[in-house]
Amino acid sequence: DQQVKQNSPSLSVQEGRISILNCDYTNSMFDYFLWYKKYPAEGPTFLISISSIKDKNEDGRFTVFLNKSAKHLSLHIVPSQPGDSAVYFCAAVVSGSARQLTFGSGTQLTVLP
């Protein structure tokens, strides 16, 4: 039972345009969400997070939106750059617990020059 789903395994975007990566979750107990970026031959690195008390968090070119009623979050990258080409994982957790992060299956973003 996948509690965190990334239904798009891949996404291609032109440089300078917006990239939108989506993530859905089923567990209503999740209250903290994170995005990680992974380059080949490297481990995932933390990108941005959002608490369920917010619906938006912004950090430079990266913005995460959370729609709790739809159990959906998205990562927007504006403008997209070729260096953003990587696999993006969303993850969720019940923040007050000692539970592990639950990850989605990832989306391969390719930004075309």
Added chain:
Amino acid sequence: KAGVTQTPRYLIKTRGQQVTLSCSPISGHRSVSWYQQTPGQGLQFLFEYFSETQRNKGNFPGRFSGRQFSNSRSEMNVSTLELGDSALYLCASRDRLAGAHNEQFFGPGTRLTVL
């Protein structure tokens, strides 16, 4: 501060063998988690150790085991290797088990190939 290190980076084994992977967390971090990454499956959680005790466990068979030492370094062992165990094994550390910010810091992984 040095990041999470994993050794070896690449490993080739044959079916039936056993393997041990090593992970050194960020200095001061007491939690070490292990994940298996395969194409299309994302990061599948194996287990987490904190202060030498296993605190969380994923849904993997008993062939997968781990331990943590007093210096927080961790090892993961897979016995009786199967072809399906071929994957990237990632280790991650964090400074505590729970809290509002649960960012984990990942190592580069060990690429295991089972022939």
